[in-house]
Amino acid sequence: DAGITQSPRHKVTETGTPVTLRCHQTENHRYMYWYRQDPGHGLRLIHYSYGVKDTDKGEVSDGYSVSRSKTEDFLLTLESATSSQTSVYFCAITPDGFIRPFFGQGTRLTVV
Amino acid sequence: TQLLEQSPQFLSIQEGENLTVYCNSSSVFSSLQWYRQEPGEGPVLLVTVVTGGEVKKLKRLTFQFGDARKDSSLHITAAQPxxxxxxxxxxxxxxxxxxxxxxxxxxxxxxx
Known part of the structure; x- marks a missing residue:
């Protein structure tokens, strides 16, 4: 949907390599989130940001880092990808708080 | 511990049938949201309920928030593909x- 663009949409990478996923929004929303979605687990929050350079951990943050240098961009980095990080990653935004996140189309990441 | 239990996990029905699915918890929520997600896409918000006992309708979909704000149901009338x-x-x-x-x-x- 217009408003959030995730890139890349698909990626295959090797174990041990660094990977960065990008989320770009045009809504000027304050909050941005990274979720992962796995069968049997549903959507789980990895990290979120409540402003430029303001970030915090979610429930599954180990092995991930984030950065937000501009309102519109939120990057998720896997420092050294592992097979357990194979998942579909969703970026989401809200104008304030956690309620009613608007989701991007997702990035399917496969770590081989 | 799964905070929100949804049931059933899978449901396959014929066009025209009615169905009800559930979202249950032991926790009290300030609000509850329902999303629909299609393959390869991000979740899309259908409705938010905030008041105990609240009923909201979206065409053939009826959402109800439990009186104690611990559970919710979604009823679909005359389901379509x-x-x-x-x-x-x-x-x-x-x-x-x-x-x-x-x-x-x-x-x-x-x-x-």
Missing amino acids: GDTGLYLCAGFITGANSKLTFGKGITLSVRP
């Missing part, structure tokens, strides 16, 4: 550690 998808509920708890928790989802398939 276009209703096929993954239905997610998400509960929001306010407080010092505000968070939005997603259920694992209900996979609905409506056969023509």
Whole structure:
């Protein structure tokens, strides 16, 4: 949907390599989130940001880092990808708080 | 511990049938949201309920929030193939550690 663009949409990478996923929004929303979605687990929050350079951990943050240098961009980095990080990653935004996140189309990441 | 239990996990029905699915918890929520997700896409918000006992209708979909704000149901009348998808509920708890928790989802398939 217009408003959030995730890139890349698909990626295959090797174990041990660094990977960065990008989320770009045009809504000027304050909050941005990274979720992962796995069968049997549903959507789980990895990290979120409540402003430029303001970030915090979610429930599954180990092995991930984030950065937000501009309102519109939120990057998720896997420092050294592992097979357990194979998942579909969703970026989401809200104008304030956690309620009613608007989701991007997702990035399917496969770590081989 | 799964905070939000959705049932049934999978449901396959014939076009024209009615169905009800559930989202249950032992926690009290400030609000609860329902999303629908189609393959390869991000979740799309259907409705937010905030008041105990509240009923909201979206065309053939009826959403109800439990009186104690611990559970919710989604009823679909005369299901159509276009209703096929993954239905997610998400509960929001306010407080010092505000968070939005997603259920694992209900996979609905409506056969023509």
